[in-house]
Every structure is written in C-alpha cells, then in structure tokens.
Amino acid sequence: MILNPGSQGGKSKAKFERIFAFLHNNRVKFDYKLTKTLDEAYTFSVEGNKKGYDLILAVGGDGTINRVISGFYDLEGKRISKAKLAVIHTGTSPDFCKSYDLPLEIDQALSAVLEGKTIQIPMAKITYLSEYDETLDGRPLSLSHEKLQTSYFACCANIGIGAAVARGANSGIRDYIGDFAGTLVSLMKALISYHPFNFSVCIDGKQVVLEKVYNIFVGKTTYIASGLKVKNELALNDSRLYGLIIQKLGLVNWVNVLKKLYSGDEFANNSTISLLYVHKMEIFGNPTNNEVEFDGDPRGFLPCRIEPAWDPLDVICP
DSSP: OEEOTTGGGGGGGGGHHHHHHHHHHTTOOOOOEEOSSHHHHHHHHHHHHHHTOSEEEEEEOHHHHHHHHHTTBOTTSOBSSOOEEEEEEOSSOOHHHHHTTOOOSHHHHHHHHHHOOEEEEOOEEEEEESSOOGGGBTSOOOTTOTTEEEEEESSEEEEESHHHHHHHIIIIIHHHHOHHHHHHHHHHHHHHHOOOEEEEEEETTEEEEEEEEEEEEEESOSEEETTEEOOOOOOTTOOOEEEEEEESOOHHHHHHHHHHHHHTOOOOOOSSEEEEEESOEEEOBOSSSOEEEETTEEEEEEEEEEEEOSSOEEEEOO
C-alpha cells in the first residue's frame, strides 16, 4: 500500500486505520509506505513492482494514483511486472474512478481487492521536459534532451490554460467551496489573464498550426476534472487517444463551450471546439503557454509527445 496522508487537505489520514483494520481482519499480508511527497509515490511504486508484490494499492487522490501508475512502466511504455493496481480514492475529484466505475467507498474498494477481479485499462505515455528550454520554441521534442521526462497518465493531459486552472484549484480553494465550485472559480480567474497563442502540433505524422488556442485536451477518460466531461467513442480496449481542441473563443463562445464540457453531451465540431482521435500527438515548443499538466497537476514543459503505453494495466474492479 502506498498511502498519501496529505490528500484531501490531510483528511485522508483518518481513514488509514480503517483500511488497516479491514486487511488485518481478513488476514491479508501487506506492507505499506506513507508518502511525504507525490514523487515518493512513484518511487515506492517502482520498488513494489520490482520486489514482486501481487498487488499495489494506491490510497490518495488522482495525483497519488498517477504517480503510482507511472511506477508500473519502463521508459518504453512496457510493464515492469505482473502486479495488479488497486485504488482507494481519498482525494478531491475521483475522475479516474468515475470513468471506469471503480468503487469510491472504502469498504467496497477493499472488498474488490479481496475478490481480485480485474479489468485491463490502457494508459497513455507522455514525454516532456522538466525545465523550459527556449531553444525548442516552435520545434518538436528532442529525445536526446538532457531534461527529458517520461510519465504515464490514466485520464487527461492539458496544454494551454490547463496548468493555470489546476494550480488555482489545488491552492486550497476547493477545501472551502467544494470541488466543482473551486475548479470553476479557478477556471474563470485563469481566463481573465490567459492570452491564446498559436500552437504547432503534429497529429499522427501530419503537422498543422492551431490558431488562438485556449486548451488542448489529450486523454482516455470521460471525466477529466471536477465535473468536466468529454463524450467520446473510445472503447475500453481502444489504444487511441482523443484530442479535444478549444480555440478562437469570445465570451459567448466560452459559455457554450462550458455547457458542452459540463454536460458531457455529444457535439458537432466547429471552429471553436473540435474532437478527433489520434494514435500520437506532438505539441511543439511554445514561448507563451508552455506548461504541461496531466491528471490534475502541472508537471513540466513543452515540447511534448503523447501516445499510448505499450501495455495496458490490470486494475482491480468488481
């Protein structure tokens, strides 16, 4: 078990004894690690995979789950063990769990662990820079760059306004006014200061320039953040990703776009919002809006490459 005592503003820690008691009562052999940072969740996951544990249980929010998932993979996107992943969500916005109908109640999640049934969920691989490099503005990612990072995500990556929204939502506002309202307020604040810019992208080998971009969503799941939803046609065993592009917006357009994103309804592509399906998307370096965010946290900088992981993940699900 990899437990984050800081998830949900520190409230999750009170649930740990309940988890321990359940496992002891059912005579489950387990070890556990408490994280001090999110990066430790990744380190502990790698350690657990290499030591041959049957199952690795992530206890925390989407940030913790994301780091644990990355610990299952090598740099090429291949699994490093046969371990299963289980999740007990104790964070703020359970987008991963809601997208795949994973139980949110602790007892139900633990009962699923005892049953041991799994589904295979495809993951996405993202390669990006840990530090901004202005020499790569307008250029694709160099796979020999000294600041290269490789991570994996289950839900959605955001390029554009996404990092600013996530940073605002994670500042503590959701502890006071709730997940939905906190993220919405953060989005409105980010819109006031955000300046759209042109992005050069390469979609399955075809390079195009997207004009006045507000955000590029590249993801796998229906739920992407605190009530935002992307209606898509991806089946569970589909290795593709969706790309949702929002651009050329005015005030009236934003109202319509938000309605579509919060309703999760299908929509027809137009000049401001369009949905496509891709095997690989590369977003070139951008001097103005260069941050990369995925699964709820700002993580690095453009340019980046997003593609399916080579292997799916076996996830405990009743």
